[in-house]
Amino acid sequence: MAKMYYNGDANPAYLKGKKVAVIGYGSQGHAHALNLRDSGVEVVIGLRKGKSWDKAAEDGFQVFSVGEATAQADVVMILLPDELQTKVYKEEIEPHLTNQALMFAHGFNVHFNQIVPPKESDVLLVAPKGPGHLVRRTYEQDAGVPALFAIHQDVSGEAQELALAYARGIGALRAGALETTFKEETETDLFGEQAVLCGGLTSLVKAGFETLVEAGYQPELAYFECLHELKLIVDLMYEGGLEGMRYSISDTAQWGDFVSGPRVVDGRVKEEMKAILKDIQDGKFAKGWILENQANRPEFNAVNEREKQHQIEQVGRELRKMMPFVNSGKKKEAVASANH
Numbered sequence: 001m002a003k004m005y006y007n008g009d010a011n012p013a014y015l016k017g018k019k020v021a022v023i024g025y026g027s028q029g030h031a032h033a034l035n036l037r038d039s040g041v042e043v044v045i046g047l048r049k050g051k052s053w054d055k056a057a058e059d060g061f062q063v064f065s066v067g068e069a070t071a072q073a074d075v076v077m078i079l080l081p082d083e084l085q086t087k088v089y090k091e092e093i094e095p096h097l098t099n100q101a102l103m104f105a106h107g108f109n110v111h112f113n114q115i116v117p118p119k120e121s122d123v124l125l126v127a128p129k130g131p132g133h134l135v136r137r138t139y140e141q142d143a144g145v146p147a148l149f150a151i152h153q154d155v156s157g158e159a160q161e162l163a164l165a166y167a168r169g170i171g172a173l174r175a176g177a178l179e180t181t182f183k184e185e186t187e188t189d190l191f192g193e194q195a196v197l198c199g200g201l202t203s204l205v206k207a208g209f210e211t212l213v214e215a216g217y218q219p220e221l222a223y224f225e226c227l228h229e230l231k232l233i234v235d236l237m238y239e240g241g242l243e244g245m246r247y248s249i250s251d252t253a254q255w256g257d258f259v260s261g262p263r264v265v266d267g268r269v270k271e272e273m274k275a276i277l278k279d280i281q282d283g284k285f286a287k288g289w290i291l292e293n294q295a296n297r298p299e300f301n302a303v304n305e306r307e308k309q310h311q312i313e314q315v316g317r318e319l320r321k322m323m324p325f326v327n328s329g330k331k332k333e334a335v336a337s338a339n340h
């Protein structure tokens with residue numbers, strides 16, 4: 001079993017007297033900044049003027065330009081969108097680096113050589129294995145989201161101590177962290193979000209919904225069956241793994257799981273997953289994403305618009321209006337997201 005790190009393995013005093021500049025105040029940025037502050041760490045925010053700037057100021061942070069925040073910090077955590085990091089780093093962070101530690105929550109730009117950090121800096125990542133809004137919400141519930149940490153450069157000899165103190169500060173060590181490399185974090189994170197967590201899941205849900213609706217069943221029923229109930233099933237898996245979920249479902253459902261699951265996710269699907277992983281490993285996916293951004297995202301924007309019009313979204317929007325409790329735990333996040 002991999003070595004897991006928990007609260008007792010970190011020295012929170014390591015960040016005492018140090019200033020952390022969190023660059024970006026979006027999904028991860030706001031969660032890291034608020035959690036670190038609640039853990040007693042001094043945090044400033046680096047941003048451009050705009051909605052995030054106003055939000056961070058409303059939350060009581062001192063907000064500076066990216067350059068000013070970088071220049072005054074001991075630790076710089078880059079929580080900008082991956083596709084914008086290279087430009088902002090080159091123009092606004094790099095000129096202000098002396099020997100600050102440079103941190104990331106995803107290894108994409110370092111691993112794919114879009115950012116080449118100076119030799120004088122410690123370079124590390126602490127990557128929560130969950131969405132930023134849940135990093136904040138679980139912290140407030142005295143829980144946490146697990147994380148990976150990796151050391152790319154250890155100039156000070158203290159990079160691991162920093163990684164663990166930081167991971168503890170954002171609440172990740174309540175759940176556990178394990179050490180990895182930038183390469184392993186980048187490739188597995190991209191694979192997970194594409195094949196399982198986001199791409200695989202949304203395609204599975206839409207295919208199930210469309211199959212029922214095309215067969216003449218009511219769209220509202222199909223929404224409850226294929227999307228709404230998914231959370232309830234996944235919650236059971238989160239709590240007790242596959243076995244824990246199967247304990248709560250009927251034996252009829254479990255038998256259907258055994259005989260039909262492998263028909264849905266068959267050998268062809270796994271072959272495709274391997275092809276997706278290869279595109280990630282050899283840089284093909286990264287190159288495509290970088291080029292898509294350089295062309296101002298024509299395909300991203302077109303698909304995004306099309307997806308919002310899907311019948312499952314239209315039906316869901318109406319049904320959720322009658323279920324205010326569905327949103328009750330995340331009112332603050334919803335407001336924050338609406339502001340982005």
Ligand SMILES: NC(=O)C1=CN([C@@H]2O[C@H](COP(=O)(O)OP(=O)(O)OC[C@H]3O[C@@H](n4cnc5c(N)ncnc54)[C@H](OP(=O)(O)O)[C@@H]3O)[C@@H](O)[C@H]2O)C=CC1
Binds near residue numbers: 078
């Ligand atoms: N989303 C997640 O839960 C996870 C993300 N990560 C990683 O964390 C990093 C951040 O991602 P995420 O939190 O999703 O990003 P978001 O898109 O949610 O937030 C980006 C933030 O950067 C700010 N920003 C954008 N452009 C600039 C700029 N030119 N100058 C200054 N600030 C700018 C935005 O402010 P504005 O309001 O002005 O646009 C916003 O505050 C990425 O590396 C990602 O891979 C890792 C794990 C999970």
Ligand SMILES: CC[C@](O)(C(C)=O)C(=O)O
Binds near residue numbers: 129130132192193
């Ligand atoms: C699953 C998507 C993710 O990797 C994440 C929330 O962990 C991301 O990049 O947002």
Ligand SMILES: [Mg+2]
Binds near residue numbers: 189
């Ligand atoms: Mg991830």
Ligand SMILES: [Mg+2]
Binds near residue numbers: 106189190193
């Ligand atoms: Mg990711």
